[in-house]
Amino acid sequence: MELRTTYTSVPVATLASGAEVRIPIHEVRGQAGDGPTLGLTACLHGDEQVSTEILYRFLLGLDPAALKGRLLVVPVVNPLAFEAVTRHTPLDMQNLNRVMPGGGEGFFTHQLAEALVGHVLNKLDYYVDFHAGGVYPTVDYVYISNAEALSRAFGSPILFRPPGGYGYGGSTASYTVGKGVPTVTVELGGGTVDQTAYVRRGVAGILNIMRTIGMLAGDPVPPPPQTVLRTLLTLRPRAGGWLVPEVTALNARLAKGTVLGRTLSPYSFEELEVLRAPFDPSLTVLVRLQPCRINPGDFGYMIGDLATAEAA
C-alpha cells in the first residue's frame, strides 16, 4: 500500500555537523468535503516510537476520498531524540514537552518547539498527541483535558482527569488547550512487548475520533466501560539497579501494599528497594513487563487511586 499524503518538512536549525534538523509533516486534504484541521503528533519524546508506528499505519489505511477536512500529521516531532532513543533532546537535555511554546531561553529544544507551534499547532482545530511508555515501561491511559467526548471516543479503558485540566505545563496539550483547541493526549504502549495490539488500538482510536467530529462518515463505536482517575501517582524509585517486576498486568486492581516489583543490585543481587501499590485499591496504569535497568527518579510505575475515581 502506498501513502496518499503530501509530504513536506520545515527547517528548524543546522547543527555543527552540518546536518539540518527538520520537522516532518504529512498533509492530507480530504476529498469528501470541507471540514476541520486535525493535527496528530508522535515522538515528542524520542523513546516512545510506537507512537510513530500508530501514525504510519493510520496513514497507510487512510483514503483521502473518504475524508472531510484536513490532516496535519507529524510522525516524529523530535528527530534528535528519535535518533538517540531518548526522552529528552540529547543536544541540550531539554524536555520538548515542557517548553512550549518555545522561544524562551533559546536552547535548541525551544527552537524546535517554536517551529512546531508555528508550522503545526497554530493551524489546528483539533489535536491528538501520542505518547507511550518508552523503552521499558508499558502504559495505557488517555487524558481528559478540554474535550471529554473525544478522549472517551479514543476507546481506552482508563482515563485521567488531571487537576489543572491538561497535565503538564509547557506541553503541546497545554498550549492547544490554552488556545481553546479540543485536545486529546494519548498514552499507549511502549516497553519490551509486541506492540501490535497497541498499534491496532491507536489506529482504531484515531478513526473513532474522526467519526465523532464528522471527518469520516459512520457512527462512532461506543467506548468500553471506562474508569476516570482523579489521582494518578508516578512511583519514582529512590534506588537504581535492576527492577524485577512482580505485577505486569495493566488495568489491574490491587490491594494497597501489593508488591509491584523489587529493585535488586544486578551485581550482588541484594534487594535495594521494594515498590508497592500505594492506594486501596490501586489500579495499574504504567508497568514494566520484563526485568530491566532502572534509575532513581525514573517512571517506575504509575498507579491510579480507585477510591477517588469516577465509576466505570
Ligand SMILES: [Zn+2]
Ligand atoms: Zn511522552
